[in-house]
Structure formats: structure tokens, C-alpha cells
Amino acid sequence: MEVELTHYLVLSGILFAIGLFGALTKQNVIGILMCIEIMLNAANIAVVAFSRYLVPDTVLLTGHGFALFVIVVAAAEAAVGLAIVITLYRNRATVDAEEMDSMKG
Amino acid sequence: MLNLPGIGLMQGLGVVFKNMTRKRITEQYPEERLNVSRRTRAQELVWEPGRCTGCATCVKACPQGNIKIKTSVGENNKYVVDQFENDEGRCIFCGLCVESCPYEALFFGRSYERSKYKREELIADIDEMTAADKERSAYYRPDLYDELPEQTLLIYRKHKRIL
Amino acid sequence: MGADIAFWIFAVIAVIAALGVVAQRNLFRAALLLVLSFFAVAGIYGSLSADFMAVAQVLVYMGAISVLIIFGVMLTKDVQRGNSFNRAWPSALVVCAALMGLLVFVFIDTDWNTDMVQTGATIAEDKPTTSAIADAIFDKDAGFLLPLEIGAALILAAVIGAIALVKDK
Amino acid sequence: MMTIPDVVTQAPLASWQLWDSALDSGWAIDNFWAHLALFAVGIIGFVLMVVMGFIWYERRLISVMQLRIGPNRAGPFGLLQPVADAIKVMLKEDIVPTVADKWVHFLAPIVVFVPVLLMFAVIPIHEGVGLIPDLNIGILFIVAVGSIETVAVFMAGYGSNNKYALVGAMRSVAQMVSYEMPMAFAVIAVVMVAGTLSMQGIVQAQSIPFALLLPMAFIFYFTCALAELQRTPFDLLEAESEIIAGYHIEYSGMKFATFYLGEYGGAIAQCAIITTLFLGGWKGPILPPVLWFMIKLFTMFGVIVWIRAAWPRVRIDQLMGFAWKYMLPLSLINLLVVAIEVIILDGDAIRWWLVPVNFAITIGLMTAWAGMFKIGGGSESA
Structure with a gap:
């Protein structure tokens, strides 16, 4: 079967749903961060695939640039997110997302 | 010398590089052998029966009680040594027997390859101590010093006086 | 042809590894599976x-974010037990399955209009993209110079923020 | 010299696109598969042989520097000593701790070794000789693949379930991650001057070896390579009194041998990268190019061994301080200097008169920065 845009998009959708499920249900904050990375990856796949199939002229690599910015943001997010997790762990000795509820009204 | 950063490191490299031009000090033991010190206190005793009067001073001097001597009275009322043994397995190489001998009949040997499988085999008797191939060490016998081969130097000549 | 085979292999690896990340209870193994998933996604980019x-x-x-995550896993010692699901997982499963169905349906059903572009016969040409990306980002008129600077500022802020958060008082 | 099929030499994007073009053109398939098989087998054989050569070379060279003789029993000049070691280590019992994470423990040595092999795919031994020597992102590929090793170190440390292994792994990873950054900046300086990311292109651009043209980048890359390889003076893992042997305490037998192989394979890879980036790769007068490449490779490793014989080990705080306070700012400044040169000279900064200028800049900058750089209350400088 010839691989086309749809294949990449379906893969992206599946990965996104898996990541979303993990991000919604994980108790460990680091687990949630991992699942968010999966979601970002899924989005990146879609962006790069669009860039190849919908704007196939290789000079116009807007999608690649976009995906690069996503990677930049993901790196920043991972750094800050883990710093927050480690700070919380120091203060509360837990990484369980459900116990971090001091903002609860 | 300029006080640039890393000069010390470069000097270290230089020292190691100079080593590459020097002679290697390793000896390949079974093929190549070192000469031990001329005054070595090695693993064996050499006994000269002609000079020994059987006075047993060495037996008294030995702190370990290794040396065993049995004598009988022979002609001219002199002692004849019947049995002379040294238990090298218990010897501590202190050299007191050599030093105490009033007739200079005991010497240290220069051999250093005398390991055995059993402790009993280490007891040297008269035959062994008078064997012809024994080399005498110059320990406490300064008159032997100049005849012996020089020690192989592991460090450089300028340190010779230490040896 | 080769790219198709590569796509299928990497897609299967990516999905299985992502499922493993979600299902694995041992957090360290989950992080390793995440690395595998990243690698498979890199392969997918290659096939594109x-x-x-x-x-x-x-x-x-693989080189930076996964190392950060593994450091996080190591520093918080709940490695063996701490990756279980919360109570809401059945409903989340339903929602996510529905979302996945929806996404897949939309992706398949939409006419992406690729044929029209392909008649322009530009898709077959595989050129090196590195300099093209540089042109796309650094172009004076149509480029992404401002976002690039913002991205740099974001990274700097993230670094400083991370240091400030974790620094010993 | 063997002939390389056209399909390989024309800047392929990735190997499967290579397959595609080979399949489309029909006739090229035999050539391509032959090329792939030849170089895959060739690279593995090359790495294994040179690892053995390096082990022998290191032991003999360091013993010459220490007034010893070194291994000389197995074979002529002890050349078969690495073979004897390999046979010995293969016959050893493979011990896996009962509390270890079996799969992670098993996979770690493999994950250490595979990136090392991957790096050789883009290194040109001669013009066009290599698996994909003209990959248009060659040096980026190497940097990316090299960063996988940190994960493997983590796997070894965690999988052993041993606290010394874990602490050692954390230290190693911190070290490798810290030194990756000045390394990347040194590479970027080279790339700016050469104007290409392809390893072959970088070699072709070097009418002057970049070690002369970019001395600071060369020094920094070399230092970072030492740190990445965890060799003296950055071999904190071997500080037995602190963390025993680091992340490979619990490894024995064939798995330990694989770690060892990965270590020396990494040394070959870094020497080959330095040769390619800074020493002009295969270029050289009179002798055949492949021989020049090997000579440069072994010379670089000789320098590494020389440093091992001469220098003491740094402390862990000095190690991190050196990376972050000394090399990172200086490499950024160096990048700025090189960028200005490239812009002023309108993209062609490969000029002989730049060599003394850059040397002066390097010595000046390093001296000035060393004056500002203090660690642990002492006056330790570079």
C-alpha cells in the first residue's frame, strides 16, 4: 500500500490519543510529562507530513520550521516542568498529581 | 617562563615525552635476571667447613632457633661437625649467625630462587650448605665485596651512592 | 517503496512504544520506551x-529531553511503583478512544487535495532540507526571525527558571 | 581503490531514499546492496580490528612513557594480547545480579555500542569511501547519534540496581551532557568556516587543516572528546575509591567486553571525527589517502594516551566548573569571532594569514579567561 498523507495523519492521531489518555490518567507527574511529550511528537508528525504533502515544494518548509519551534518549546517545557516537579518533591515528598491540590478551592 | 594557563600541564607532557627516549627499566624475569645487591641477605646460608670449629655460637645467636649443630670429638681434641642444619623456612634473615661467627665460617648466599613445595624441603643440611655452586654474599664480609658483580641498577647512575 | 516499509516499521514501533509508556508501571522502563518512541518518530521524519x-x-x-526526564525519575525515587492510573481512567479511556476515532475518521474522510498539488510534479523531488529550512526561517521577508528570537528568549527564561526553582536555598 | 556506485555519491538524504532511487533506476540495486553489505561488514570489521589495535597501541605506548615494556608475550611484540584478552573475557561467567532489571541490564551494553558503529557510517576514509560519507547532515548526525549514549549509561546504572552504579551513571551523564555543549559549539565553528555539514564536504574544504585555522575550536573539541570518552583527565569513573568502577560495576564477561568495546570504539570514532573535522581527513602528500587517515587516527589516539600518562584527574566540581564557567563562554566568544571573520571575508575564511591571527586570539582569550576562572578557593586554571 502506497503511504500517503493520510497514513501519517492517522499515526499522528493514534499517538495523540495515546498521549492524551496517559496525560489524563497518570498519577505520577513525570509520567504525565512523558505523555505530553508523546502528544507534542504526534503534532509534529502531522505538521511535517502536511509540509511534505500539501506544500511539497521543498523551498517552502514552513512545516519544518514550525516543528522546530515545537521542539524548542518542548525542551523549555521539559526543563521547567521537571524543575517544578523536583521542587514539589522536595517540599512534599510526593510526585502524585492528585496530592498536589493546595490550589483547590 | 611566561605564566600562561596550562603551562604546567604542557610541562607534564614534556616530562612524559622525554621518558620515551630513556632506557626501559623493566627486566623480563625468566630470561633476564637482575644482579642482587652485593651485600644481600638472601634465602640461604653458605658454610665453610674448614674454618668452622663447631663452637655453636651461631646456634646461640639465632633468635629463631633454626640452626641445629651436632658435634663429636675428633683427633687433636677438636670438634668434628656431624650435623649442621638450618631451617630456611623459619629463617628471618636477620644475619646474627653470620655476624656472630668468630671464625668467619658462615656466609649468606646470593641465590633468590629457592622456593619449594613443602616446608620440610627448606631445611638445608651440610651437603646443601657446602655445595660448590654457592655464591657468597659480602654481607658482613667486606673483603668479598670487590670480587662480586655489581648490582643491576634500576634507577639512574646519579643515585648510585644511595645503593 | 523503501520509505513505505520504513514508515510501517517505525509507525508500529512508535505506537507500541507509546502504549508501553502509558501502560508500564515501572517509571524508568516507561522512560526508556519513551526514548524508543522518540527514535521511531525520528525514523518517521526520515521517511518524510x-x-x-x-x-x-x-x-x-533522545539526547536532552529524555535525559532530563530520566534525571527527574531518578531524583524522585518512586520508580518502581509510582506510575499507576488514577480513578478516572475508564472515562478517560472512553473519551480518548472517541477522540481517536474522530481524528482518524476526519483524517481519512477529508479530501486533502494532494492530487492537485501532485500534478505540479513537485513531490517526487527529494532535496536536502537543511539549507531550505534555514532559508525558510532566516528569510528577511517571509521568515521566522521574530519567533526565533522569542524562542531563544523562552529557552533562556526556562533555563533561568529551572535553576531558580531547583537551587538550594 | 574500489569504485563506488553513482547512486551513493550523490548526496542521499537517508538510506531508504537511497533504496528508492536504487530500486527506481533498476540497474543500481546490485550495486547498492553490494555497497551496503560491503560497508556494513567493513565498518564492523574495521571497528573491531582498530579496537584491538588501539588496545595494544595504548598499552605499549603508555608503557614506553612509563619506562616499561608492556604486553610482549602473546604473539610478536604482544600483538595478539587483545585477542587473548578477548578470549579470556568471553570465557568468563556472565553474572547478573538477582535484583537487577534483567532487560535493561541486558540491553545497556548493546545501546552503548550501536551508536558508536552508527557514527562510522558518515566518516569518509577516502573521497567517497564510506557507507554514506556525503550525507548532507553528516556532522549533525554524529552529534545526534553520540547523544544516545547518555541513555545507555543511565540504563546500565539503573539496570544494575546498585547504588554505586547509579551514582556513577548520574555523574557520567552529568559530565557527558555538560561537555556536549562546548563540543557542539566547536563543531559549529568548523561548519561555519567549511560552509557545509557533510563530513566529506568539510574535508574537501580544508585546504588548511582547521586545527591551524580554528585552534580554539580544535582544543575545545579535543577536550570535550576526552570528557565524552571519560578518559584522563576526566576519568572520574575510574576513581575506585569514590565510586568503584561507575556504571559498569555489575557487568562481567561478554557484557563487560561490550562496554569495553564501546569505550574504545568511541575513542576511534572521536579520533576519526577530529581527523575529519580538524586535521584534513584523508588529505596528505605522497602516501595513499587511507594510510594518511590511519596515521592521523593513531596520532590522535597517541595524544590521548600521552595525556593519560602525564596528567592527573580533576575533581568533580572542577570538572563541571571547567565545562560551564570556562569552556562554554569561551566557545561562545570563539563562535562570535569566527562568525565575524566569515562575514568580513564574505564566506571564505580559509586564508593562511588568518592562522597567526586566530592563534593570537586563542592564546589571548584563554589566558584572559583563565585569570577570571577560579575554582574551590584555589587558583586552578586551565
């Missing part, structure tokens, strides 16, 4: 002839 993206993916995700 996005060579620079593939390398950036390996460099940033």
Missing part, C-alpha cells in the same frame, strides 16, 4: 525526507 528534523528529533528528544 525531513532529514534535518529527524536529526533534530534524535538530538533534542
